[in-house]
Amino acid sequence: MSKKSLWILIAWLIAAQAFAFDSQNLSSPLSPQPQQSEAALLSAQILSRYHYKPQPLDDAMSAKIFDRYLQSLDRERSFFTQADIDSFAAARTRLDDAILRQDLRIPFAIFARYQQRITEQLSYARELLKQTPDFTIQESYFYAREKAPWAKSEDEIRDLWRRRVKNDWLRLKLAGKTDAAIRTTLDKRYENTLNRVAKFKSEDVFQIFMNAYAMTMDPHTSYMDPRAAEDFDIAMRLSLVGIGAVLQERDEYTTIRELVTGGPAARSGKLKVGDRIVGVAQGAGEPFTDVLGWRLDDVVKLIRGAKDSVVALDILPAEAGPDGKHRTVSLVRKKISMEEQSAKKSVIEVHDGKLTRRIGVITLPTFYEDFEARSKGDTNFKSAARDVARLLGELKKDKAEAVLIDLRNNGGGSLSAAIELTGLFIDKGPVVQQRNSQGEVRVENDTQAGYAWSGPMAVLINRASASASEIFAAAIQDYGRGLVLGETSYGKGTVQNVARLNEIIHQEKPALGELKMTIAQFFRINGGTTQLRGVTPDIALPSASDPEEFGESSADNALPWTQIPAAKYSPAGHPEALLPVLRARHDARTARDKDYQYLVEDIARFSAERKKKQISLNEAERRAERDAQEARIKARKSGKDSAAQRTAHQDDGLQADERAITADLAEEKAQKKARDVLLTESAHILGDELGLIKADPRLAVLALPAAAKH
Template identity: 55%
Template sequence: MKFTRLVAVPLIALVLSVPLGMMARAEGDALPGAPTPEQITTAKLVYGLLSDSRYAYRPRPLDDTMSAEIFDHYLEALDRNKLFFTAADIARFEAHKPQMGENVRSGRLEPAYAIFAVYKQRVAERVAYARELLGKDIFDFTGDDRWEYDREDAPWAADRAELDALWRQSVRNDWLRLKLAGKKPDEIRKTLGRRYLNLGNNVAALNQEDAFQSFLNAYTSTVDPHTDYMNPRTAKLFTQNMSLSLEGIGAQLQKQDDVVVIRELIAGGPAALSGKFKPGDRIVGVGQGSSGPMEDVVGWRLDDVVEKIKGPKGTQVRLDVVPGEATLDSEPVRVVLTRARIKLEEQAAKSEIISLPAPAGGGADKRIGVIKLPAFYQDFEGRRSRNGEYTSATRDVARLLEQFRTDGVDGVVLDLRNNGGGSLNEAIELTGLFIDKGPVVQVRESGGRVSVESDRNPGVAWDGPLAVLINRGSASASEIFAGAIQDYGRGLVIGETSFGKGTVQNIVPLDRWPAKEGDRFGHVKLTIAQFFLPGGSSTQNRGVVPDIAFPVTVDASEFGESTYDNALEWRQIAAVPHERYGDFAPLLPRLQARHAERVKQDPEFQWWVEDVAEFRAEREKKYVSLNEAERRAERDRDAAKRKQRQEERKRLGLALDPLADTTDDGLQAGERNVAEDAAREKAAEKRPDPLLRESAAILADAIHLLDSDRKLSAQVLPRSTAPGIWAQ
């Protein structure tokens, strides 16, 4: 049996208590009814798969404990912050708790759908109450009130009156943010009225399939944190993201109120090449082919509109478009496009070169090449086709390394910050670009059998100095790569301790079992193994610990594998023989000392440390003041701080922060001018990055030290075991 093997952080769970950025047709507002035959079959198939030790790494029996966990996970998915259900609702739902496991096994989904229906009703009630508050005199901000926004660990509200009190403070906070941003009362009422209406419409648009996927994922998440059910549409999106390609018109879309809006045009795509679109334009109608009927898509869910627009390359789609500057009731312009295969280049590996002056003690200037890799992506279908043409993170990085060799860079930093993982094959092959041959990862299956996955290709793409930059968002495949580089002594690891996900997932198509009648039942991403580094250690729960550490942005108790109550424990197995290119231990104290001395003099690094400390302090509070004078003073202090820093950048000749003048506008995603918001997002990518620059400086320090101190170099990189590696 051959499946796609992944080592990726899970898909973001469906959190239904916030807007999902999608709207449905009017008929989608109906409450979930009886489960369909496909849903019943799917539930049984998922249970069969996850309860079988031949597939699942840690199968669990559907006992009372698991039923209680399914119940809790389902409520958490619907109302994580406890702003919709009351304690009385929960007490009524409790009757279903003991049967939750059996309901999955038998496909009895009615109880879950009944809870979902109450959820939709409660959201509608809260939205109505919030909109009603906008007309009342509750917006005096001179007292000591505060909005306690983090309610995950709070008890359920006793009754509607307690929920009213919570929502009153939430609405007042929304109002105050807009007021501080300079909005007038009438404008605030209009903005918030539309915001709450959209929330209600978004949740009302959730249908039976949404309820089904949410409930089934409440079950899968009790098996382990990285096992997910994906319905056919979600599975297609997952494959698209992994392959960095799709077939369509080449436009990034978003929902704004009732209409789908073009946020960005993808270079080289049919929409961009037509010259007939620009960010902010609204799509109000879609038709298939040259003569198919046009469908009015105003009010539809975003995913439904996207499904209509995407299609096989070479086919035509007609779009009715209202320009962004026109009123929505203006006559639309009809545009005919021929779909094409679109490469999502923005999500691929990218490179830059950082030039660093020689240290005061002597030596030469250094040029450090940087590769930013956002994911371990691969076009699985393209690779299986054996035509040699497929998207691959390793291939892209190899091309960038080749260019670095041509450019004569002195060292390479591979930036894996916030890289959540991806293909296991890519992690192995990418490691092979930096080691000659050898084991990269050990994979332990549920029965205890351990297999070794190795790089078998002799030679390297880069044999010079290397550093890997990680943070808490670096997970799974990123940890395999960083951990292997560390075990081999091939390079320095810099940054924060990584996420701590040490498990391997397979994508299993459920349609392979019943009758292979197409894509009806979706896919399961299930955990099938645990991985260990060549040295025998797991990254599970503990993550990869950097050689040179930066201040921690988020605590392990807030984010990472260790926050999951059912995560696997850390463990260790026997090491496998592997090359040891170097031992950086003798070098680290001197690198640490140079790093500490340099960042003391680096204003941008110190600003970042200050911001991290403030961020962590704010997170600890878990509330915001509703006193206008206090909030305005905080806002003024922040503005003054940003202005002072910008002036300091000018004085020191540093790159300016393109977002230094940006303040909190009180708006949420989808409420801003689309074109301006997209431009601001692009500008954010160009902000100064002191952590990346400091990582390059640490690598340059290592090069200088090893070049100038032969005794130290012999300790760190014995020539007998590392010919050519790090040699300059």
Template identity: 45%
Template sequence: MQIAVVRSLKFTLFSLLISLALPGLATVAELKPTAEQSKAVVDLVEKLNKEHYRDQEFNDALSSRYFDEYLKSLDSAKNFFLQTDVAEFEKYRKTFDDDYKKGQLDNSFAIYNRFNKRMVERLEKVIKTLDDPKTKFDFDVEESIVIDREKAVWPANAAEADKLWHQYLKSNLLNSMLSDKTLEESKTTLRKRYANQLRRLKQQTPEEAFSVMMNSLTTLYDPHTNYLSPENAENFDISMSLELQGIGAVLQSDEDYTKVSSLVVGGPAQKQGQLKPNDKIVSIAQGADGEFIDVVGWRLDEVVKLIRGPKGTIVRLEVMPADPTATANKQITIKRETVKLEDQAAKKAVFEIKNGDSTFKLGVIDIPTFYMNFEAYQKGDPNYKSTTRDVYNLLNELNKEKVDGIIIDLRDNGGGSLPEAAMLTDLFVDPGPVVQIRQSDDTVSRNYRAYQPAVYRAPIAVLINRLSASASEIFAGAIQDYGRGIVIGSTTFGKGSVQNLVDLKHGRLKITEAKFYRISGDSTQHRGVIPDVKLPSLLDPDQIGESSYDNALPWDRIHPAPHQNYYNISKYLPRIETAHQERLAHDPDFIYLNKQSEIFKEASAKKEVSLRLETRKEEQKQLEARMLKMENELRTAKGEKPYADYAALKKAKGGDESEEEPEQEKSKEINPKEDPYLMEAGHILADFIGQIKHPETKVAQQQ
């Protein structure tokens, strides 16, 4: 996974709406394709056909899929187009392949312009409704609104669309009122949001329309293949330089919201600690007392511009938490900083685990990312920093402390340098292959290898989670395939593809051209690395991970690469698993985590929400009581004083606090006693060591 603020350029038109001018007439100028775009679409189609890893022809069948994807990109909630519009567009369904190969974009722009027209009509009608004092919103009637309209149909007519939008307005107003705003304050906020969207419609350019069209096509090949407009190509270069001064968050479009995909390790947001993956950004304010600007419906790159800023300045975010136990939006204050290499450096700790009558001294090495200071390396600096060099030094220190085994912690490690993943593996295994790479022409390379005798030979464990990706998966997969150690945690992200940037006649194309395969022959793509011993996770794999993306490349296998086998892990797993489950059943932290997970699953399964104020208040009250009970059960089990009420819990968790001048956290030290996942990984490793007669690894014959 690339470390960047701009991650996905698959736009929806609804996210192309931002505040720039005053609202005016209910019409916008029709957009027309440029000569440069006509050349670029021919170039793009040719490169997809010749260079993309997925071999598929842009024919009538793919044109039909593109038609559906294009409409989805424009109107994913199916609340702007009417059924008559979609029926009229059907004549274009199987024409896009022929059109694009010839550089013809007129039909695509015709659909785009119709959507603009429908949006202007709807937004002006909504603003008028909010301005009309005679408009009443009845929050006493028991009715509900469907949350996910993916399988819904477009409104049959304007009257049906009016009814749907009245429900939308009620839902948005209700959400605002549940965050302690009055009805009038909520109406004012909502009116500004729609006025901003209307203003932006009149400022759109053909390039914005073209980006939507091209990314609707590229996503049919895989989710990591994207068209970059000239401006977005420049932003991509900035983000990849790691000199970007911002908050260190990877963002993506999610219908009309900007969603946090992941956090950059060592970045300001990760250090501050409140922003979480899947949180949705609602509004942004500059400085300690700047006015919040609603950004729902804004284009991704415009949201990024507001978040990005000079080092040392303050940005405040209002977010809709992904945590379903949160009962209101939260405000987060973050100081912008440049991510420093030392903030991403590996670090170690030593702790003891008592298993039965035995006590084990264990080391843990936390690796936030696979890094290398390329500039220092190219200058010939003998002390350049890299993951492998740092871990090598830490291993020597742990050896001096005579630890019985080591945990390699790769949780939340989104990847980084592929050579570093291979060299890190080299510290734990003797010479042999680490990863296989298959190109689109089916050629397979095994150039990334371990070349030196292993530096560390005692038992190890690798701790992973859903946000462990790419290079992390290569390392964890190699350790698992060699039988070198036991892999613990939850299934990894599943990012097993390789991208390359190619220039187009207008803009650039980030294109998937290869796939990673483990030495066992299994791909890391889509499926990820499945742990030997599983730990509970609060991250929903249906929401986060490669398998959550449409058109993700599939998992498959190729021939295995000959390699050594160290421990027969499967022989030890039955006894390890039995002891593991017994601990989970009695561990207060994991009992609490499992109850949290139940709430998360219930929220994800919910298809509708009530539009009755008292019903929503009662649901919120019940959730708060449930959370208080869970939290107090955990505190009681740990010998801590229970909270008196939910307000005390909320205050303790920082739910009602917003720092004006935040002191950015230092890089957190490893504290196993405060980390139930790390402690349980320690118990599992201790069980593993306890079943091994000799501490030194015995190398088996090649298989």
């Protein structure tokens, strides 16, 4: 979940009849819609009956929703004061009534106060820019405020914002910007924030409130409005119908950030990175809709459409000024595959004395599957397991001797894709167990006999590897089929099902959205669960994650770890017999690897800084810190491909949309080309295993399945 508070529309509001904020009456154009009240009631009926751990929607639940709603709005406690919180007190036990009586004015009224406070603080921030801060004073900015008390007064919240603006200013000053340039940059930044605030809609308020309710049940239950549901479906099937352009909102313009290779936009040759879309028409010769200043998702909705239909774009070229000459580009919409999220392969060569070992790497960002195409019998449906099977075949032709499955930052996805992927590396048998709310246990099996890959393998995970990633890694570990390397995974061991609200009540319109609800819990085939504890690697690699801040253990309402009887399965191997030697070689090698040691040092320094939760606003101190960092970078010169180069740039004080797009893309490209220390070391560990197996056939018997023992 994001830790950034949402920036919302400015407005004055009348509170609900049953609810008042210190007798103030406020009004706003943002008000609940009838279909939202219907969706809220229907969601409550489903959650209170069919959730894995059902809870009644009563006053006790209302209090929990109230606290989570405020946390969702103002996570860092930068807008509300204690007086605001006190004025909301009557709402604490009335949110259940708001849902059950289909009257959502109370959460919308709370939202209105939030809107008002954002406007006040951003306006104050812009006023502060008229004065130059004094950076000789010894004071700090306390930025990690999630667990801080609410500001006791208006003066206290103003002082917080004074320090926040001062920190923004100091970052730019240390980057070499003049006071005049800093004022221009920050004023534009705060103005853009207010402009984004003005674009929020009733749908946004409702989704935030409904997620406060849904996520009170457990961290992975959520509500998706119709547009969010569409985006979820796109992410699962890795395809959409459109023009093949990655768009970004920059200074009120919808700007082209990337062109998808092979897509209509790229093939036309008429569009380039940095071009701005200021109008959209539904066909050549049709009238344009002016989209300057629109929300990005609204512009995207206009650009997407039916396959083979025409969309026309009014383009302000990248090099043109605001009054520059426009041009019109007409494109035929096509199905666009999101190949960046598809499985990809590469080969890493590691050296063992005079021998060179070829380690195949398959990087899988998500467990995707086009459920709709599969259900229709499309033999070419998109699937993570199908793509990995194809890549394994290619790696065999590439003469790879071992395979590393890189699941870092893979947050999961399709359960069936995870089961099928596991089946590529085992003969057949159970992969994962599920227990539903009635306590019934079902075993999910791989039923396809044979191996797509029977040789040595390993799985690389980190703290962001979750859900389906953990199912796969746990099964590989339990079967003794391969090594698990990296960090302890996220710890999400629950099963979600998507309920389409319109289908439940058999109506098409109005669109009510979808409910992604926890209905069961995963268990490993050994009987344990990945819930809360995650998957523990066989060989641990450096981790920058703090379990108290990221992962299932950071959630206040996560389900506990538990255990059920093991499924009936036979281990395919016992690679743990090799672990003492592999760990010793890993330790010896990484002790000599400067980049690896630099990474360890950086993580330790980062962890120490993070625990401080504040930063000095004294210029001399900050310059000394920057100079020390520059000295460390200078001392680390170890080749252009060094991992140290990834931290070689200093903070420029800018936000992503304030940098030139070309500079951003160049930085991303450099990051991708830089040496991946953990991936390289993982390949070396697999190379060590290969060496041991080939040197001693008895170890091969222990480490590999029967199909590979020859």
